[in-house]
Amino acid sequence: MRIIVFSDTHGHCFGLDAMLDDLQGESYDSMVCLGDAIQDGPQPVETVARLRELGCPIVMGNADEWLLTGQDSGAEPTSEERQRKLDAVREWQLSKLSGDDLDFIRSFQPTFELPLEAGWKLHCYHGSPKSYDDVILPLTPNEEVRKVIDFQAQTIYCGGHTHVQFIRHFGQTFHFNPGSVGIAYRHDQPENSFKVNSWAEYAILTVTKSRLNLEFRRVLYPVSLAQDIYRASGRPFAKESVLQYQD
Numbered sequence: 001m002r003i004i005v006f007s008d009t010h011g012h013c014f015g016l017d018a019m020l021d022d023l024q025g026e027s028y029d030s031m032v033c034l035g036d037a038i039q040d041g042p043q044p045v046e047t048v049a050r051l052r053e054l055g056c057p058i059v060m061g062n063a064d065e066w067l068l069t070g071q072d073s074g075a076e077p078t079s080e081e082r083q084r085k086l087d088a089v090r091e092w093q094l095s096k097l098s099g100d101d102l103d104f105i106r107s108f109q110p111t112f113e114l115p116l117e118a119g120w121k122l123h124c125y126h127g128s129p130k131s132y133d134d135v136i137l138p139l140t141p142n143e144e145v146r147k148v149i150d151f152q153a154q155t156i157y158c159g160g161h162t163h164v165q166f167i168r169h170f171g172q173t174f175h176f177n178p179g180s181v182g183i184a185y186r187h188d189q190p191e192n193s194f195k196v197n198s199w200a201e202y203a204i205l206t207v208t209k210s211r212l213n214l215e216f217r218r219v220l221y222p223v224s225l226a227q228d229i230y231r232a233s234g235r236p237f238a239k240e241s242v243l244q245y246q247d
Helices: 012-020 044-052 062-069 078-094 100-108 142-150 223-233 240-242
Strands: 001-007 030-033 112-115 123-125 155-158 165-170 173-178 199-207 212-222
Touching: 001 012, 001 173, 012 044, 012 199, 012 212, 030 044, 030 112, 044 078, 044 100, 062 100, 100 142, 112 155, 142 165, 155 199, 165 212, 173 199, 173 212, 223 240
Parallel strands: 001 030, 123 155, 155 173
Antiparallel strands: 001 199, 112 123, 165 173, 199 212
């Protein structure tokens, strides 16, 4: 079986389309989305429409829960100024989304499992199986990861949330993050000069009776494409977002 795994579109349909264009002519058995699909970006309506077309299972991420409820879990400390901007973008997105669109987002699942070949299964979540707010990074200590993931035999684990492509091995299995298809960025950069990479990240998991294979991909798109979409969107603070993109 060949499974396409992507996460953190954040309302950037052009990133999702870059992934789909990259997959043109390739065969696969299923596709899964690990959440944070709609909130933040300039294309909330387009992203909902594309995900409806794909018909794939989607995990509920912390950002999409916040888009629906406006209730902050407090897991990520936010300055008053940043919260003001987040609230303005949320109100703009809600003004664009229909009742049916919001019902579609409410249908996202906390977690789900996908049966694979040879007795394997794929366990999907956003942060961890316990909470969409849990942060797992490449250097998170093993004991901390084991507190939020109860690793079982013949189960592969995947989550998003941190926008970082990586794999962590635990015994005979592993946890992986496909990165972000919508807002790819590096964590090792100053907050006051935040930049977004102009590529869409995703992963392909292949499972057969004799092989497990995980492939990470980055698909480049033109910086000008992202910038033009932001400028034309009417999204609040679009000019600031345009300046974040780099080649």
